[in-house]
Structures are given as structure tokens and as C-alpha cells.
Amino acid sequence: MSVKAVLHSEWTKIRSLPSLMIALLSGLVATTGVTALVSATHDGKESGADFDPVFFSFFGLNFGQIAAICFGVLAVANEYAGGGIRVWLAAVPRRGLYYGCKLAVVGLCALAVGLVTGFASLLGGQALLGEQGVGPGAPGALRAAVGCGIYLALLTVLSAGVAAVLRGPVGALGLLVPLVCFLSPVLGDGPATRFLPDRAGQQVLHATPEGPLGPWTGLGVLALWAAAAVWAGRLALGRRDA
Template identity: 80%
Template sequence: MSVKAVLHSEWMKIRTLRSLLLALLGGLVATAGISAVASATYDGKESDFDPVFYSFFGLPFGQIAAVCFGVLAVANEYTGGGIRVWLAAVPRRGLYYGCKLTVVGLCALAVGLVTGFVSLLSGQALLGDEGVGPGAQGALRAAVGCGIYLALLTVLAAGVAAVLRSSVGALALVVPVVSFLSPVFGATSATRFLPDQAGQQVLHATPEGPLGAWTGLGVLALYTAVAVFCGRLAVERRDS
């Protein structure tokens, strides 16, 4: 099969599987919805308040949906042996894996960009006098960065799912790493380099800690690259 045909088949899977669509759009609803509620009810008592970052208050919830989308897009193939059918149609495993992650990543990026701009604009409007305009320092960068951040997390989760071949196992590994380690251990020199803490620096008007906005995303991209590479090895070397 040609690259175009494989890309189209992967896109059709996402369009027609309700679980994937719900997970994909769930990130938008959770992030924008919870952020809007938080912005509308903000009491103005924080001394070091960052209105840009506050617009993404719901991102910790939305990123779980993004991780679920990436995991399900890959792990579902191994449920009931469906992967054998697809590898029979696309014997070149590298082509199959690359096209799948490309479509998954682009879908996550598109929805992530919408999420970023909706969260930013609605959040600033609901903050009232505490809000800033889209031209404020770091505002547009944060909206674009939100989309890139969610796309990288999604592809990272997809790579882990390719290694573990289990939705439960992949979720049990990725969700705690990106959602629970930072709150448990707090903001330390070590946790600054965790995937979520590093990637979310782009959401701050003024990044905190040793990483800048784009270098933080670069650290997350390295995590993602390692997961994708390990997933590629697993797909190439293991039996279907």
C-alpha cells in the first residue's frame, strides 16, 4: 500500500471509532471547560498570579484524555488480534507504524491548537479585570504551545502503547508519570525535567525554573522521541 493509502486508512479508523473520537475531543472539553469555570470563579487573591497560565487550569485533566487517545489508537489494534489483519494489508511495519503515529499526532495537534486558543480567549474574557489580551507577553505562544504539548504527549503515549501492547499497562505507566509525580514531589530541580513540568513551561508568560518555553518543549520532545523509537523496535521485532 502507498503512504497515502495507509494515512487514509488510519484517518478512517479515528473517524469511525467512537472511543477514539471521544478521547480526542475529551481533551478539548475538559481543558477549555474546567479552565473557563476556574477563570469565572477566580477570587483575585494570588500574589504571583499569571493570567496566561491560569487560562490552562484544566489542562491536567485534558492531558489525560490526550494520553488515552494515543494509547487507545495503538493498543486497540492488539485487541482480538486485529493487528494481524492490518499487517497483512501493510506488510511494511515501519510504514504502518509511522503513518499511524503521524495521523494520531496531527489529529492531536489540530485539536490541541483549538483547545489552546479557546482556553486562552475564554479564560481571559472570564477573568475580567485580571485578564490580558491575546497580544500580551507569552499569550499567543502559550496557545500554540498548548497544541504542541498535547500532540507530543499523545504521540509519547502511542509509543509506550506500542511497546506494552496493552491499554491498561500503557495508561498505568503514562498517566501517573504525567499527572501525579509532579504534585506529589512538588517543584524541585528534578521534577522540572519531568515531561509535564518541562512541556508546560511554554504556558507561562514568564517560564519558571531552569527551562525556557521552547527548551521545555524540547525536553518533552526527547521523551517522545525515545518512546517512538522503542515502539518502532517493538513493532519491527515482535510477532504480531
């Protein structure tokens, strides 16, 4: 099969499986919905001098990123349910081609929805903040909206790579959700936590990033996490029987 045919088949699988479409779109709904609710009920009197209205617009991303993780995991783990992976590897014997096309389609879908999520959260959140809101031309605002899309795409690819290694949704979600969603708050602000996937990647959402990592270097750290997971997944796919 050609690259175009494999890409088309992967896209067909995503749009034809309700579980994948629900997981993909849930990130948009959760992020923008929670952001709108929190922004609408925010009391400006509670804000201090260090209040960052740009970062506040992405409050709901803490919930939306769980959907991105689920999408990445299910896109790969579903292949192993019932032995479906054997059928696809019979159709596409070149495992590297199959794996690369899957990650490309999954990542691009997450990027597209992530960009819509980023701009919707920014514009909606700032409008609901009232006098404390800033316009899209404020320092760091547009960068944060674009960075939100890249962050969700990299997180999805990271999740897909982990799922390729563990071959099951339970183990992959059991590892990724605590790592991305709970480890940073539990460990607090320290030298080690700054390089965790969520803490590093979310630096791009701040108008003025905190710590040693800048907005793009933080995304670079997340990209390294994703690259390591993709590499491990490729090794697992190549060395194990389907």
C-alpha cells in the first residue's frame, strides 16, 4: 500500500469509530466549557498583581488534556483488541510505514482540534473576564493559542507511543494520567517537576513563562518526551509478534 492509501485508511478508522471521535472532540468541549465557567464566575477582587489573564484562559486544559491522552491511547490500543492489528499488518507489512502514518494522522487530528480549542478558549475566556481580559494582540496571547494546539498534539503522540509499548488502554492510561495530571501538583514546584511533560509544555500558555524554560523550549522538552515514547513504540512494534 502507498503512503497515501495508508493515511487515508487511518483517517477512515478515526472518523468511523465513535469512541475515537468522542475522545477527540471531548478535549475541545471540556477545555472551552470549563474555561468559560471559571472565567464567567471569576471575581476580579481575588486577583493579585501576578494574575495572568492569558494563562487563566486555559484553565480548562487541565481537563481537556485527559481527553487528548485518551484519544492517543485508544487510537493505538484499539488495534490490539480482538487481534485487529494482525489484519492491518497483513495489509501493510511495512510496520514502520503503518506506525508512522498512524501517528501522523492522530497527531494532525489532535493539532487541528487543539488549535480550535486554543483560540476558542482564549477569545471566550478573555471576553468573560470583562475588564481583566486582554485582546488577542496582547503579549503572549496568540502564541498561547497556537501553543495550546501544539501541546495537545504532542501529548496525543506521546500517549500513542506509550500505548504502542504497553498494547492496552488500562496500562497506558494508568501510567499517563498520573504522570501528566497528578505528579506535578503532588511534587510541587521544583527543579525536577519543571521538566515533566505537562509543566514544561504548558510554559507556552503563560504570557511570561516562569522558571528556566521558555515557551518554545518547554514545548521542546515535551517533544523529547513524545519522541522517546514514539521510538520505544516503534521498537516494540518491530520486535514483538502482532
